[in-house]
Amino acid sequence: MLPSYDLFIHPMHLVELRRDVWSDEPVPGKLTHEKKKYNIEIVYRGSHIREFEKRSYHIVFYKPRTFYGVNEIHVNSEFKDVSLIRNKLSLDFFQDIGTLAPKSQHVLLTINGKFHGVYLQLESVDEQFLRHRHLPKGCIHYAVDDDANFSLLSDLDQDVKESLSAGFELKCGDAQSEGYLIDFMYKVNTISRADYEKEIVKYVDVDNYLKWLVGIVCTQNFDGFVHNYALYRNSETGLFYIIPWDYDATWGRDIQGRVLEHDYIRIQGYNTLSARLLDVPAFRKQYAALMRRVLDEQFTAAYMKPKVEQLHALLRPYVQKDPYMKDRIDTFDQEQGVILQYIENRNRFLRERLTELD
Template identity: 55%
Template sequence: MNLPTFDIFIKPIDFRELKSDLWNDDPVPASLKINKKRVEIDLSYRGSHIREFIKKSYHISLFNFKGLNELHLNAEYKDPSLIRNKLSLDFFTSIGCLSPSSKHVFLSINGKAEGVYLQLESVDHNFLKKRNLPHGPIFYAINDDANFSLVSPIDNKAKTELYAGYERKTGLKSDSLILAEFIYLLNTTGKQEFETTIPSWLDIKQYFKWLAGVVCTQNYDGFVHNYALYRNEGTGLYEILPWDYDATWGRDINGLKMRYDYLRIEGFNTLTARLLDIDKFRKQYKEIMRGILDENFTVEAIEPQIHHLHSTIRPYLTQDPYVQDRIDIFDKEPDFILQFLKDRQNYLRKHLKDLD
């Protein structure tokens, strides 16, 4: 299977401007050739700490090309397998959780090979339209303030705005105020009132599928960012989606080994803690987790995907100037991920009793 080719062409003066300030979000004009189709784009760097890596990640704005308005090209530089993000997002889809689609591509800029990248679908109005979902506001959790709490973990002070930590992708200012009301209610209602009112705000079953996905893949940062919130205007309920899942399957954000038992089965954040404090919700989460451990988070389900992704991008690594000297590590990653999967599944099965 051949990877799609993405060729970006940018004038030298614009390329110099892009490189002059890593933290400038203002895009520069360029053009993008996807296989044989060429379109005009705006190009900028994406991410936070990843901008400092030698292999850059990019945000591409298009002008409604094939129903798309933007693309995210992730370098996956700290993941020695280059597949954890996609493996995770596809896993979320398999357990019935809304998740952005993704695919590996080979990128060049002005004829110079930049290597293997992961193209991530943007979670926006086109994401909803593609899935025949009702319109609704979408928020990206962009920093640790998106912890569903009244207090910022950044400075341990009360938030001045309860929607702090979120970037509104679609929707109106009034939707931000509704989100603030939701956060206020989940922090200030008593246990009995919370149990009766939360089902009118949150798709609880969907939230527990997401929670189980975060816990299984062990994305330690996934509880206070690396997610998106969507309020389905058909149901009026919030749903939660994964985003940026390269620090998973046994490695952290620096690509270092993370013990399989680092993250507890209950997960974290204020909303999760309040839900699991209710007996009937805790039981519901336990049954969802048990089903996923039986059907989805298994060697039989995951191993073919690992080997397919690995073998698909393997031929392109010799052309990737940033990882071509790490191919020996890349080749060991399928076994590393599978061992994590086995150890993590055993750990979670043993701790199902913690949810009694």
């Protein structure tokens, strides 16, 4: 049984919301769940997904201010993923291999009495994210565009960035937070090759980063190397951690839902930090060992098949009633095979490329 969220947005505010899908100004509304009402603010979320017929939402709670221990949730339509499970499958996979990742669950959404179908609720990466995991307080930066590429150069025009914090949006922190981020990005790019192994560990948790790199290389979220992630700086250690976010374009599909071939992304991945870490023999050896273990244990059709089948079986009765999905039920059913075949092909490809890390 999926949780059900009933939204009410006054028709006047609904018109305001729909007038400009690119506006980040929220409108007031109410959310009812298990007979309890919450006053909320709601706005469309995402970039290219805002123009989809089935839109995604960012919901903030203000009376009461918390909803099952959080202040806000993201409710994704997953419109281009006909399986509806790739995002959750990815985030759960990252957790399985030991990387910090948001929790997610599928929910049913009704707006002003009209059933809008199956959505994916994503946990926000914020202060509550840290508290629920008993992590020290720290600043969190969201990578919101391609300039969050760990480089001194803009990914948008290949010119020198005006600021090394370009591409990031501060989610939580203080007056020093931007300075920490700028210093980190500067060090990523300017520490000498000879000193990289001993110096970079003062700024980034290398084990966390390499596990994330394994995860993104396996799932093939092409955009995720330069955005679709959050950076958390642990205030006690001073180290940055990378956290994946929004992984629907994975497991053999791109952001438009088209087939993404299993050999599209190389085993080394991309971005400046990945390249510089893998240039260090000790880190490259560590990455190879992590990759080999995941290819043996988690990134296998045998390991993932029960997870895929369980999610498919859970969603199927609701997909048949989803106004945006019910006419694509045959495709929805076929996506199990697409995902599992992708895993087999990608696993074999990565095993063949392990020698490149020697």
